[in-house]
Each structure stands twice: as C-alpha cells, then as structure tokens.
Amino acid sequence: MSGRFVPRSRRETRASVLESLLRTGGAFRPVLARETKLTEASISRILSELRKERVVEEVRRSAPYVGGPTALITLSKNVAVAGIELSNNRLSVGVGDLTGTLDYVDRMPVSGQLGQDEFEHLFQESVAAMQEWTDQRGLILSQAAVAIPGYGRGAAGNPIFPWDMPRLTRFIDEIFGDVPVAVTNAVVAQAAFHRYSRTGIYPVASDHLFLFVGHGVAGVIVDETTPVDAFSAFELGHMVIERGGLACRCGHRGCVEAYTSLRAISKIIGVPDSDILSKGDSFIDMLDLGAGMREALRERLLLLGLGLGNALNLHPLSSVVISGWPSLMPSEDRLAILDGLNESLLGGYDASRLALSFIAPSIGNDPRAALYYAAYCFVRSGGLDPRTDPQTALEEIA
Amino acid sequence: MSGRFVPRSRRETRASVLESLLRTGGAFRPVLARETKLTEASISRILSELRKERVVEEVRRSAPYVGGPTALITLSKNVAVAGIELSNNRLSVGVGDLTGTLDYVDRMPVSGQLGQDEFEHLFQESVAAMQEWTDQRGLILSQAAVAIPGYGRGAAGNPIFPWDMPRLTRFIDEIFGDVPVAVTNAVVAQAAFHRYSRTGIYPVASDHLFLFVGHGVAGVIVDETTPVDAFSAFELGHMVIERGGLACRCGHRGCVEAYTSLRAISKIIGVPDSDILSKGDSFIDMLDLGAGMREALRERLLLLGLGLGNALNLHPLSSVVISGWPSLMPSEDRLAILDGLNESLLGGYDASRLALSFIAPSIGNDPRAALYYAAYCFVRSGGLDPRTDPQTALEEIA
DNA sequence: AGCAATGTTTACACTGTGTAATTATCGTGC
DNA sequence: GCACGATAATTACACAGTGTAAACATTGCT
Structure with a gap:
C-alpha cells in the first residue's frame, strides 16, 4: 500500500531536484518534494549536499502562512x-x-x-x-x-x-x-527556452509541437515527460507539398520552405529577410501598403498549414505553438493556416482537437x-562533473 | 573506476532479464548477465526467484566448451x-x-x-x-x-x-x-514481432522505420533503445502529396493511401484487395498479364517514395524496412521508390545514407x-501482476 | 510566554546491487 | 576412474540510497 518508488541514483535525484529549481526559478522544500516525488527527508539530504557544493542557495522569506516554509531554495549565482x-x-x-x-x-x-x-x-x-x-x-x-x-x-x-x-x-x-x-x-x-525559462507567458503546458518559421521551418515535439536534451528537431521545411513547385535551396521543388521561409516571403513583401522578424508590430502596418501582399501571404500560410497537417498526421498532437513571421501576421490572416490544415489533417481542423497558438519571435x-x-x-548532469562520473564513463566505453 | 550502475527496482531488473530471454529465446547465465548489464550474482538471485514462480525454466545442455555453462534458461511454457x-x-x-x-x-x-x-x-x-x-x-x-x-x-x-x-x-x-x-x-x-521474435531473418538490427503498406500505410520507428510498448505508430497514409489529387476515404484528396493502398492498386490490377497479399510470389506472374500494369504500379511506388522521403525529412533515419505489397513486386520495379525519394528526401537518395529493405508481408x-x-x-511487467504492484498503483493515481 | 501548525532534520529499517570468496560442474588426460 | 583445470553458479558481506517515523525548529497568533 505504501507505493514506494525507491531506486534512483544520486545523480538522477540531484538532477530532478535541480531541474525542478531551474523550471520554477526557486521553490520551498515541500513543493520540491511534491514535484520530484521524493520525501522531504530525501530533499533535505540532497539539498544539504547541494548547498555545501554551493550549487543552490537558501533565501529567507517570511512564511506565506502560519507555520509555513521560510527558506526559498534557488539555484546559485556562483555557477x-x-x-x-x-x-x-x-x-x-x-x-x-x-x-x-x-x-x-x-x-x-x-x-x-x-x-x-x-x-x-x-x-x-x-x-x-x-x-x-x-x-x-x-x-x-x-x-x-x-x-x-x-x-x-x-x-x-x-x-x-x-x-x-x-x-x-x-x-x-x-x-x-x-x-x-x-x-x-x-x-x-x-523551444526549451520559451517553454521552461519563465521569461514570458507560454500558451500551453501539455505536450505540443513548437514550430519556428524563419529561414528554415523547423519544429520540436515538446514532450513534458522527456528530458529536454532528448528532444529531437522536426525539419518541416523540406516536405514537398507541391510536386514540381517552386525551386528550393535544397535542390528539390515544392518544399514548404520554398513557400514559407523568410527568404520566400521577403520576395513578396520586398523587405530583406534579415529585417522581417525585427519589425515586430510594425510588420502589420507595413503590409497595409500592398493590397495583394496580404493575400499572397495568406496563400503561403495555407501551404504552411498543409504541411503542418501532414506532419500532425504522422505524429498526432493536440497542441501546436507557432513562432516566427506568421506570429506577426494579423490574426484574421492566420486563419489561412486552418484552411491548409483542412486539406491535410485527418478529420480536418477542429478547435476541440487541435489548439493552435502563436508566440512572438524572440529576436534580440x-x-x-x-x-x-x-x-x-x-542541471541534468546533477551538477556533477560528467568526466568523473563512473556511470557516464561506463556508457562512453560501451 | 568501478563503473557501477546500481539503482534498479526489482521489477525493472526482472523485466530486463525476461525481455532478454524473450528476444533470444533462451540463454545461458553469462550471456544473460552481459545483455542485462548485471552481475552473475544478480542474475542468480533473480533467476532463482523466477524459477520458484515458474516463469522460467532450466534445460540441461552439454557444455559448449570446457567448463562451459550447462543450464540453458528459457521462458516457461506454463504462462x-x-x-x-x-x-x-x-x-x-x-x-x-x-x-x-x-x-x-x-x-x-x-x-x-x-x-x-x-x-x-x-x-x-x-x-x-x-x-x-x-x-x-x-x-x-x-x-x-x-x-x-x-x-x-x-x-x-x-x-x-x-x-x-x-x-x-x-x-x-x-x-x-x-x-x-x-x-x-x-x-x-x-514491427515488434518481425524484429524481435526470431521467426525469420530480419534485414536490419539498428534503429529504423518499419513501414507496412496494406489497407492503410503505416509505419513505426523501431528504436532499439526504447521499449517496444512505447513505440508509436506513424500514419503515413494520409499525408497529402498531390493537392487536389485522387479522393481518399478520409475525405481529403491526394493522400498517399489514395494511391498506394491495397484498395487503390486493386483497381489497377483488377484483383480484390483482400486477395493481393495472399498471392505471394504468384503476384508477379499475375502482373505479366497486363503490360501497363507494372508501369502504373511503379508510378504508385514513386508516390510512396515521395511520401516516405517527406516522412524521413521530418524524422531522419538511415534504414527503412518495407512490408506489404511493394515487397511482392519485382526488385527492378521497386526502384521507382527511389525516384520518389529523390524528389523529396533531403540530399536525394543515397545508398550510403539510407538502406532500404523489403520483407514479405506475413499474411496467415x-x-x-x-x-x-x-x-x-x-515480460515488461517483470512477470508481476500489475494490479498488486505499488509503483504502478501510484502512477495510476497520479 | 505558550500554543498550534507546519517545516526540517535525523535515526533506523529496508531494498537491491556489486565484490569477492565459496562451492558446483564438466571435460580431459593419465 | 579419478584428480585437475577451467568456468559456472551461489552466497556472505558491504554499500548506496530511499522511506518511515520520531525528534526538533520555526513562525504567527493569542
């Protein structure tokens, strides 16, 4: 009945404690214990170790409630x-x-x-x-x-x-x-930075695809249970969506990138590709100049949606976060992505099954x-030097 | 220097021992110890446990060399x-x-x-x-x-x-x-059956994509380090490769499945889809009847290659195993798949970077x-009842 | 100052492993 | 047919790392 989950190496335990601190930016012991699924006893032991090594620090805070915790644990500024x-x-x-x-x-x-x-x-x-x-x-x-x-x-x-x-x-x-x-x-x-670093409000907390549309078009599946360093990139840019279509720098024709990369849209709007993402909100104003521009960009967004739908058919996910120039477009224009999804995504686009959100490209x-x-x-290494660690050494041999 | 990797729950240890036995179909203790990265001492303890529970059996064999092992461990026929x-x-x-x-x-x-x-x-x-x-x-x-x-x-x-x-x-x-x-x-x-069950020669041993072309077109990434029950299917069939192309049963147009599924090719060769896979080698003879048939099928294989290339762009792998009707085609016809890959796969098809192999569809x-x-x-559950296991119980609550 | 409520540390028991010593088994050579 | 060499298989012991539960500490309130 006790539901024990004992076996973890010290390195793993330290890593999960430190990771929790990195994600939250600082926490009290009871919270830490819950997040890492360890007992407060273990937390206490680990923290006293980490404190001795000056990897974490304790800041005294007034208790948030009667008898509440007073020592806020944070990562050290010494590392x-x-x-x-x-x-x-x-x-x-x-x-x-x-x-x-x-x-x-x-x-x-x-x-x-x-x-x-x-x-x-x-x-x-x-x-x-x-x-x-x-x-x-x-x-x-x-x-x-x-x-x-x-x-x-x-x-x-x-x-x-x-x-x-x-x-x-x-x-x-x-x-x-x-x-x-x-x-x-x-x-x-x-993706890891946006999702976990607490620099802004990130629109989703569950597993999702983070898609960045810049010079290339690449995504990552942010799987909440997988360590960030095991994430693998998802190169959407070179999916052929139009046989014999526009030439792409990769030598093929009809790639997503040939239609939706910064270089591709810079040709439409007549702005150097290196400037587009830095325009920020002024991007939209800029578009007012040309009447056909927005329509042309909407077509490109449709193609992005088509490729995205194809990708989601391969790897179903219920949430997608898009960053890059599409995030700078007026929200009514972004709807073109849905039209593309409707052409490829199994069952079509349905807000209840797929949440689409946008996040500003973080240029600068x-x-x-x-x-x-x-x-x-x-943090993942447990704050231990990987070179002196027997387990890693063993794995390197193997 | 010792390179110890201690922490594993009993359940995990039992699982890896049993999994090794399932994959090999029986092994001697020293081999088992190497495969599971445990010491013979641990193997001994675990096996005596498993033997008591009648999950494994020992068969006496004459030693393969002087002083060699005599007890071949196999999974029990009692389970x-x-x-x-x-x-x-x-x-x-x-x-x-x-x-x-x-x-x-x-x-x-x-x-x-x-x-x-x-x-x-x-x-x-x-x-x-x-x-x-x-x-x-x-x-x-x-x-x-x-x-x-x-x-x-x-x-x-x-x-x-x-x-x-x-x-x-x-x-x-x-x-x-x-x-x-x-x-x-x-x-x-x-995929797991073909790859691990020792019923035949499987063409690759490393990470690869197993693709089955039947009524649907689906794949799995067989990742040698991931437990089989964590494999996730890869639905290639509904990738749109030809905008406004053939209608698919999913309601969209231009899906891979609309061109390459059994139903799609049954229309070309005039044989009911349910019969195709069971024809085996006689499939090829059948094709000789119609002159244009093979050409039409090659076109379909090209489209399959196109979709496959797109999938591999998203998730790069250096090996693909294909099963289903394409495996019944004459090998020269299968080359059409490469033409498709050349239209989409980044860098084009290159035998040194992508190994393509075929395995007979195992109908029957x-x-x-x-x-x-x-x-x-x-085996993964360690041969323990998951319902009485505290860890699983805990995870179910969470 | 004392109390209630919670946080924090510590003593002890338990699991599961590796190391190394011990015991078992088999084939070979005389 | 029996001792020997080689390796397999088991066992006693030490060690790491956890959880439990008891002891101790801190805080705010009255």
Whole structure:
C-alpha cells in the first residue's frame, strides 16, 4: 500500500531536484518534494549536499502562512555557464549563471552562406574573447552549449549549413577543452527556452509541437515527460507539398520552405529577410501598403498549414505553438493556416482537437536560448562533473 | 573506476532479464548477465526467484566448451497469453505461451466497414469461445493484447476504424476482467514481432522505420533503445502529396493511401484487395498479364517514395524496412521508390545514407504478432501482476 | 510566554546491487 | 576412474540510497 518508488541514483535525484529549481526559478522544500516525488527527508539530504557544493542557495522569506516554509531554495549565482547561438544573421556568445542572468554578450554578423572553415575561425575568435572575459573575473565555466540551426539529423546531414558535423563537434569539443559542451539544434534550445525559462507567458503546458518559421521551418515535439536534451528537431521545411513547385535551396521543388521561409516571403513583401522578424508590430502596418501582399501571404500560410497537417498526421498532437513571421501576421490572416490544415489533417481542423497558438519571435534575446540550454544540461548532469562520473564513463566505453 | 550502475527496482531488473530471454529465446547465465548489464550474482538471485514462480525454466545442455555453462534458461511454457488481431479482413484470436507456441487459434471474417457495435459483438463472442477453451484446460491467462490498425492517435482518432476509442478500451478491459490487457496499433505489434521474435531473418538490427503498406500505410520507428510498448505508430497514409489529387476515404484528396493502398492498386490490377497479399510470389506472374500494369504500379511506388522521403525529412533515419505489397513486386520495379525519394528526401537518395529493405508481408500468421506483443507486455511487467504492484498503483493515481 | 501548525532534520529499517570468496560442474588426460 | 583445470553458479558481506517515523525548529497568533 505504501507505493514506494525507491531506486534512483544520486545523480538522477540531484538532477530532478535541480531541474525542478531551474523550471520554477526557486521553490520551498515541500513543493520540491511534491514535484520530484521524493520525501522531504530525501530533499533535505540532497539539498544539504547541494548547498555545501554551493550549487543552490537558501533565501529567507517570511512564511506565506502560519507555520509555513521560510527558506526559498534557488539555484546559485556562483555557477557560470556559456551559450553560443548561430543564426543565419549572427553568431552570439553569452556567459551567465543558472538564474538566467546574462553577464557577457558578444554578437558577430555572419552571412547565410557561411562556410565551415570560416565559421570555425569566427567561432574560435569569439570563444577566445569570451574566455578572456571569464579569465579576468576568475570564472570557471561549468557547462557550455552551442545551438545550431538544422543540427542533429545524424547521417542525413544539416540541411541549413551543409557541414561535416562530426568534424564540427570535434572542433567545438577541442575549443572548450575541459568544459563540458553540448551541441544542439537551435529550435530545440528555443523551444526549451520559451517553454521552461519563465521569461514570458507560454500558451500551453501539455505536450505540443513548437514550430519556428524563419529561414528554415523547423519544429520540436515538446514532450513534458522527456528530458529536454532528448528532444529531437522536426525539419518541416523540406516536405514537398507541391510536386514540381517552386525551386528550393535544397535542390528539390515544392518544399514548404520554398513557400514559407523568410527568404520566400521577403520576395513578396520586398523587405530583406534579415529585417522581417525585427519589425515586430510594425510588420502589420507595413503590409497595409500592398493590397495583394496580404493575400499572397495568406496563400503561403495555407501551404504552411498543409504541411503542418501532414506532419500532425504522422505524429498526432493536440497542441501546436507557432513562432516566427506568421506570429506577426494579423490574426484574421492566420486563419489561412486552418484552411491548409483542412486539406491535410485527418478529420480536418477542429478547435476541440487541435489548439493552435502563436508566440512572438524572440529576436534580440540571443543567445539566451543556448544559455538556458547550457543551464539545463548542467542541471541534468546533477551538477556533477560528467568526466568523473563512473556511470557516464561506463556508457562512453560501451 | 568501478563503473557501477546500481539503482534498479526489482521489477525493472526482472523485466530486463525476461525481455532478454524473450528476444533470444533462451540463454545461458553469462550471456544473460552481459545483455542485462548485471552481475552473475544478480542474475542468480533473480533467476532463482523466477524459477520458484515458474516463469522460467532450466534445460540441461552439454557444455559448449570446457567448463562451459550447462543450464540453458528459457521462458516457461506454463504462462499463458492471448493475442487478438483485427485486420480489414478478419478478427483472429490466439492463445499461446511465452515461447511463441500457438495452441489455440480462431479466425472470423469481418468487413472493412465494420461498425463499432458490430465489432464489440463479434469480439465478445470470440473471446467467450477462447475462454471456454482455456477454462477446459484450467489455463489462467497472464496477459492479453489486442492489435488494431490505426490505434493510438489520441485525440486525433483512428483513421481506419472511426470508432470511439476510449469506449473501445473500456469495453475490452471489461471483457477481460482480471486479465491485464494491452491495446496497441497493429503495425507496432507487427514491427515488434518481425524484429524481435526470431521467426525469420530480419534485414536490419539498428534503429529504423518499419513501414507496412496494406489497407492503410503505416509505419513505426523501431528504436532499439526504447521499449517496444512505447513505440508509436506513424500514419503515413494520409499525408497529402498531390493537392487536389485522387479522393481518399478520409475525405481529403491526394493522400498517399489514395494511391498506394491495397484498395487503390486493386483497381489497377483488377484483383480484390483482400486477395493481393495472399498471392505471394504468384503476384508477379499475375502482373505479366497486363503490360501497363507494372508501369502504373511503379508510378504508385514513386508516390510512396515521395511520401516516405517527406516522412524521413521530418524524422531522419538511415534504414527503412518495407512490408506489404511493394515487397511482392519485382526488385527492378521497386526502384521507382527511389525516384520518389529523390524528389523529396533531403540530399536525394543515397545508398550510403539510407538502406532500404523489403520483407514479405506475413499474411496467415495472425494473430502471432499480437500474441508476441502480449508476451512482451507480460515480460515488461517483470512477470508481476500489475494490479498488486505499488509503483504502478501510484502512477495510476497520479 | 505558550500554543498550534507546519517545516526540517535525523535515526533506523529496508531494498537491491556489486565484490569477492565459496562451492558446483564438466571435460580431459593419465 | 579419478584428480585437475577451467568456468559456472551461489552466497556472505558491504554499500548506496530511499522511506518511515520520531525528534526538533520555526513562525504567527493569542
């Protein structure tokens, strides 16, 4: 009757406690116990360990009710992590702590046709500058993360930057030397950041597809029970929805990206693709200029909906969050997506079975997503150095 | 340095030992220890437990080498499981043991347009007949499994049998009463059966997509590290690949299924859809009759490849196994699939990055897949009654 | 100051594992 | 037919990590 769930390694237990703190931004012990499904006794033991290691801190708060808790547990500001983000426009490097503070930022413009050698050169320089900054302050990085669009498709290669990926990860590993570094898909970092980092109101809390429409069209299935670092990107951009249609940079015809990417719509509205997302609300005003523009964009949204419906047929989900330029469109125009869904989604679009929501593209806050991802990876490792851990060592051998 | 990986609940440990036995069909202790990453000491303890419970048996064998092992451990024939499979043609019920022996089979024809009431009625009758058989022999079922095409798409509903799924699972649960019963997608059961049940040579051993082209077109990602019961079906059939194309039974136009399902090709070759898969090798001879037939079928295979490429763009995998009518086609005709892949798969088809293989559709051995799935579910539960297990009970509350 | 209500820590028992010592089994060679 | 070598299989013990329950601490209220 006791319903015990005993076995967990210390690392796992620490990880789930720390993850809970990262997601909530700070919690009282009883809450923590509930979230992690541990007893307060265990929480007490783990926290005293983590406090000794200066990974977490206690802040005294007045009790919220009679006899209530007084010690708010938060992640420590002593742990330094780094995040590096590559987008089609720039390479951003940042250093911060586990609470989300960004203490150092450096952004370099890059071209969309960036070659691998060129990138490596730039990367090395940027990291060197960052390390100078950390060395000056005596900071030691506990974790770094690099977010790259199109990353993580194994043998299929990167559809956005056609690079040698094993070489890239080796290169990055070497640059960072002793510091553990995680490389991930930009959209994974972004989804995790939006969903969990408490920087704004996120429209859904259950499993859903996060779809970003930028230079590429990529999604992630945000599965609430799966660790973020196991999320895998969902490259929607190169689904062929119109045989023999518009030519795409991938060499095929009729891809979703050929119709709905920033580059594709920049041709319609006559604004450089790099400017579109930064326009924010003024985007809509801009559209008033051309009468046929909105209609043309609605057609593109319909095609996006068609591809999205196809994707949802493969992997049914009851909720989708869309970010990117479609989120800047007037809400009546966005309805075109539903028309597309009606052409492909099994059973058609039905608000009771599919919730569609939009979230503003978060231009300007790079490399916060990568930084958050670095914090997440640190936390997932239980705040223990992966290199000295026997279990990980064992797995590496195997 | 020791590389210990201690924490596992007894249930998990038992499950991994039993799963290993199910997959291999019997093993010696040292092999078992390696496969489960446990020490021989643990294996010894677990096996003595399982032997007492009569879930496993020991068969004496002459040692394969000096000082070699003599006791081959196998799953017991004492544990009875039931498998029920619904296809568009029939409802098959079987009872067997964990070794794959099928002791009782009953098959009833059903129509493709089966209504839910009608199905429930038939199901109840078939199960009653089966229970009469088990009662006569004093058998007590330890686990049952039901495999249904199109099952498991949550709120999205079943695209093949448009039924009320919560009602269906409730109904099935009630029918079986005390016996634990798992309901799953037919293609999941089939993939697991082909891949793990040692009934034939399976072409790949790594992660891959298993795609079955029958009345529907469905796939499963067979991920070697994920438990089979967590596999989720991949409904490729209703991806729209030709806007405004052929009408599909789902109400949309241009779905993969409208071009490549058994029903679709039965119109081309003039053979009833229910007969196609059972023709086996004579299928090819049949095609010789019509000159344009093969060309028409090749076109359909191209479209299948197009849809497959789209799916692989979303979820990159380096290996695909195809079963169903395409596997009966002459190998030169199957090359049309590659043409389709070349239109959609990022980077085009490349034998070094994508291995395509074919496996004969296993008509006639239903309900072996469901039976195997039942055995798998039993094994996954550690051979313990899930109802008396505190952990499961806890999870059910949550 | 004392009390009620809750939070926090600690002593102890329990589960399940690995290590290492012990015991069992088999084939081989004399 | 019996001792020996090689490996399999079991068992005693130590250790990690959890939950339970009791002890102790803190707070606000009267």
